[in-house]
Amino acid sequence: MANTAKSMIDKGRTQLGYREGQDNWTKYPPEVPGLGWAQNQPWCQTWISWLAVKTGNTDVVPLTASCLACTDWFKERGQFHRSGPKPGDLVMYGPSGGTHVDMVTEVSGDRIRVIGGNTGGSYGGTYYNGDGVYEKWTDISNPRIHGFARPKYKAGSTDQTAILPDNGGSGKPPIGKFTVKRGMTMIGICAILGVTLAELLTANPQVKDPNRINEGQKLNIPDKKETQKPQPTKEPSKKPDAKPTPDRKPDPTTSSENTPVTPSKPDTEKPNQGVKKYTVRKGDTLWGIAVTHGISLQKLLDMNKGRFPDPDLIFPGQHVNLDGKSILVPDTVNNGTACTCETNKQPKPLKPVKPVSPEGSTVTLGDVMPAKPPVVQKGWDRPLTAAETDNARVIYDQALAIFGTQDGPRAAVIGIATAYQESRLQNLQGGDRDSAGLFQQRPSMGWGSHAQVTDPAYAARKFFTTMKELAPGWKSMPLWEASHKVQRSGSPMAPASFELAAAKLVVEFSGGKPADAPSKHGKPYDPSKDVPEVQPEETTSAVGDWVKPVQAAPGTPFGQQGSMWASGHHTGLDLPAPQGTPIVAAGTGQVIEAGWAGAYGQSVVVQHENGVKTRYAHMSAISVSVGQAVDAGARIGDVGSTGNVTGAHLHLEFIVNGVQVDPMRYLGG
Structure with missing residues (x-):
């Protein structure tokens, strides 16, 4: 069976x-x-x-x-x-x-x-x-x-x-x-x-x-008719000529009751004359349109019966009736034909038009970056694609629309860096639980419907309006703090690593050049300050008090090349082990991150001495919390297969002064 x-x-x-x-x-x-x-x-x-x-x-x-x-x-x-x-x-x-x-x-x-x-x-x-x-x-x-x-x-x-x-x-x-x-x-x-x-x-x-x-x-609960199993219907006892047959079409001059119907006079005027209508723009929702025009969503739906089978799915270019009259204007998203809701075809969204930066919005790096960011800057893992750049541009445009040309560019840096950490600026259709879109926002947590959070304009606007509400002092906050107020990430510092890369992009969008100087802060930003003064090879060498987090034979080694990794190479050491195998801290330190970390899945990061951090990724369970002190050999969680994985294992990283190095230097051969 x-x-x-x-x-x-x-x-x-x-x-x-x-x-x-x-x-x-x-x-x-x-x-x-x-x-x-x-x-x-x-x-x-x-x-x-x-x-x-x-x-x-x-x-x-x-x-x-x-x-x-x-x-x-x-x-x-x-x-x-x-x-x-x-x-x-x-x-x-x-x-x-x-x-x-x-x-x-x-x-x-x-x-x-x-x-x-x-x-x-x-x-x-x-x-x-x-x-x-x-x-x-x-x-x-x-x-x-x-x-x-x-x-x-x-x-x-x-x-x-x-x-x-x-x-x-x-x-x-x-x-x-x-x-x-x-x-x-x-x-x-x-x-x-x-x-x-x-x-x-x-x-x-x-x-x-x-x-x-x-x-x-x-x-x-809406009062509906009983939903009993459908029963076979008996043939109605009507005259044979009461129903149309295959070779006899209904007479358009009679109604279903065979009463005469007066033909309507041909309309010589434009069919949409006198009709109050609204054309859907990118990022709109039916609820937002209803609020803007001072009517309830239910009234709006009643005015547009049959036009929106799924009220959560509308597209730029569609027309929304605002006065209850019929709208027969050509619908640009339906190839110029009048909208008909009998079709199963979903209209395609219009391609976004690349906007022109507002007059006087040109900025320099010094305008949108602190004199010295609190974390080492990584830069993009790889060059951005055209689609990813377009998504960043949408975030930039929404920031300017909400915060204006003075504060908008800095807000855009926060938004772009956050979105890059969450999705690599890709409009993902899924993620952890029900997360989706550029910012991996969850419909179940009140961010909007799936269709909304996967609309880049809506997602960016939602991020910024939430930042205004939850982080009113965002302009004086470090990037990671403002971002974390909105996202509540398990890795709050992560977006700050992309602050410089996001700032350069914002400068480019504004019409300026990344090296422009001087700025309102006095000195141009010097990217060389983001390079660790001491390279990993010159830092603390491996010592004998490090322990292996999982007793397992090494799997994929550090540095292995491959297109499956965003950086082009493996940034840690894999230790394959059965689901639920205990994981212990490799050394004494303090937990600085614990929770979901995107592709890393459930992850823990421990800060050790001498600028060394260790990351433990893809865990099935976490048994420590942020701020907790741990000793070498103390259990911090269990092996799992969360995040981007093909099987249960521990992905272990050693990060020295912000740069990933081979864990075997610390664990021995």
């Missing part, structure tokens, strides 16, 4: 009624290889991965805790469909398929029965609120459905499975209140309840900003 859709469906149904514990605790993450870290996180995708493990379907279903990663996995293999669901398909919800996942158990006409974890539904006659495994019916046309991922099960594996009593969500629809849980978004709640965003907002007029909801908040 392994490697079949039937095995997945039958195994899933054995879990019906299972409910989570406190803070999303379930039995599933520890039983999926590599997903132990996902405990206490939203677990709908982890549950699907668990089914794959238990049924031998790991070769056709990716083991991941991310709905977005799952969606992308199937898209890359050409196994993603927008229609025609089959039993065993995975139903991916929300923008880009990154919000929620269910599995199809039955198809009947234009309806599908789905089963899922971390969802809501009825079981044993009682409705439960988004906390377990339930089965229910929904429409194939549900606007929350992004599409259907189809695993390559064995041929003939979608045979009819056992039909269960309608305990799983096909009884009365949910009524009453829904309690928001940690990590939930309005989009995800819509997927759980099987309603549209408009329906949910109509039932909850107290929600002023759909991008900001809080854990424990109570939402009214």
Whole structure:
């Protein structure tokens, strides 16, 4: 029965009624290889991965805790469909398929029965609120459905499975209140309840900003018709000529009740005359447009019925009706044709126009850099691509728009350096948990929808407005401090390493030259001050009190060349070991970083004497905290496979005066 859709469906149904514990605790993450870290996180995708493990379907279903990663996995293999669901398909919800996942158990006409974890539904006659495994019916046309991922099960594996009593969500629809849980978004709640965003907002007029909801908040559940299993319809007892036949088209001069319709007079005026409309610009949201024009989001959606199937996904050039009248103007993002929401094609965003720097905004390095930055400057890992440069330009433009030409350039340096640390200035579609975009902002933490945080203009604007709110004294702060006030990074000092590179880029964007002088600070910035006065080869040599963090044979050595590394070479020493193997500090020191560090995954950095730091990356667990003193040989965490890895191991770095050196110089041969 392994490697079949039937095995997945039958195994899933054995879990019906299972409910989570406190803070999303379930039995599933520890039983999926590599997903132990996902405990206490939203677990709908982890549950699907668990089914794959238990049924031998790991070769056709990716083991991941991310709905977005799952969606992308199937898209890359050409196994993603927008229609025609089959039993065993995975139903991916929300923008880009990154919000929620269910599995199809039955198809009947234009309806599908789905089963899922971390969802809501009825079981044993009682409705439960988004906390377990339930089965229910929904429409194939549900606007929350992004599409259907189809695993390559064995041929003939979608045979009819056992039909269960309608305990799983096909009884009365949910009524009453829904309690928001940690990590939930309005989009995800819509997927759980099987309603549209408009329906949910109509039932909850107290929600002023759909991008900001809080854990424990109570939402009214929209009153919908019962979602019973669809029944075969009897042939209506109408006269044969009451319905059009293949060779007889309906008469356009009559209505459906066969009453005469007066043909409308041809309109000789422009179809959009007198219509108040708004053209969407880059970074806009429907909610923002509604607020700007003094109307509620629900009213705006009512004025544009059918135009925006997904209210979180709009594009520059689209037209938004602001007075309830029909808009028939050509839509520039639909190849000049009038907008029609029957099409499944998503309009492509317009290419950004490279803006011209405002008059008088030219700056020098001395204008945007401190006399001596607090950390050694690294520079970019490699030359920026055109797309990365464009993303940096968007950050620069947003900084000037928010802070003006006087303070904007310095703000841009902070933003660009931060984005480079978070994403290498790439508009990433995923990351840690639900992080995405240039700044790796998390929709579940209130930064906006996935579509918003992956819009460079929106992401930059959100970063800067948050900086204004949380770091009002940012102009007098070191770069790392202002950045950390916004990002709350596990490696707060990291962005400051790219301050000089970001400053040079800002000077270039402003129309100046990186070597321009003098500046308002008196002296031009001297990049030579960023070079360590003592090179690693001349610093403290290896001593006998260093210990090996993991007792394992060395893997990939320091300095190995390869395009898989951003710097072009391996910056540390790999020590392969089983997941959970204890990691100890290589020497006595103080923990200065502990937490998520991008490609390093879960990481710890310890500061030792004589300008030496050690980094321990890809950990599955961290057992120390920032500021804690540790002795050589003290346990600081466990081996794992978090971040950019291909298997469980410790990535160990020795950093001397800001420069990575071969760890074997300290650990011995």
